[in-house]
Amino acid sequence: MSQNVDQPVYGIGELLAVAGARAVPVVRALPDGRLADPTPCTDYDVKGLANHLLHVIVEFQKLAAKKDSDFTVTPDYVGTDPGWRERFAEETGRLAAAWSAPGAEDGTTGTMNMPARIVGSMVLLDLIVHAWDLACATGQEYRADGDAEPVVEQLAGAVAEMAPTARAMGVFAEPVPVAEDASPFERLLAATGRDPHWVRD
Template structure:
């Protein structure tokens, strides 16, 4: 596996997002996030559901995204379950053939599908960090890859209601801040209060 494989990129993104998830306090689960329409609990549930489905997509299995997933509800060990699912996701994308051919209901190239998972893991990691008052530094290699595909992904994601309208990025914005703005996020978002 080389440094540009989807598995390597997902592993680096998970190494930044999982520690954020592990330190989310229970009392913050109802707090708003920069991801419109999600509180912290809802975003954790969504990201867990996405990881489960994209693990299957790596194996060319059909996806079954849930409208209102409750994969972590009522589980006192939800942080460990989240971390374990991230490990299974990375392992699935490391399997031979995961990046080859097409996968998913839209019959897209497998590497592009893996890149969409990279986008979710990276951007939602930032969302969760911001919402829970933590710092987040994305993997530079992941940001590089995502910056190269965001213009291709953003129009489809906006049409599907997954991204908001792009926000303006400051003239001195980092590549990651430009990426966040392209997804409809305010790179300067802070929790109220």
């Protein structure tokens, strides 16, 4: 299928800046008293997911620069740094800048030995989906419309490509059925194994 020449092509760094702008207010509003609450990402409570997401954001800056990342241990940013919410905002800005640098999307990256744009899409997916996870877990609204629509569009294609491998590795659960009138973001969440209408039990 030929690409519509009138359709804009967005850089990963540009999309990360948009996703970051949606994620930062959610993280800043996470109450200390809700850190042990469950999230739609069943492997993590709020604190664990915040630590995971911040570590992903830090390490994927290295991958943008074609350096090796280290995911063997996730530091306890939340438990050891009183300013972790502001650090999240700062690191999210650095992530967008790293993936906006010349050459960041070219070739393969780091020990993953995968196309750089796919690697960038992986952190983009984590940023938008885990921000939604955290918002749902703490009763916040998360919207992926307006200027976030190109993010969802980019990720729809990336998730379709990554899904079989991600499910085999246990990263994605089986897709969740959605209504015919589901939004593109609801379909994206469902493709990762999340119920777009998740509520805490």
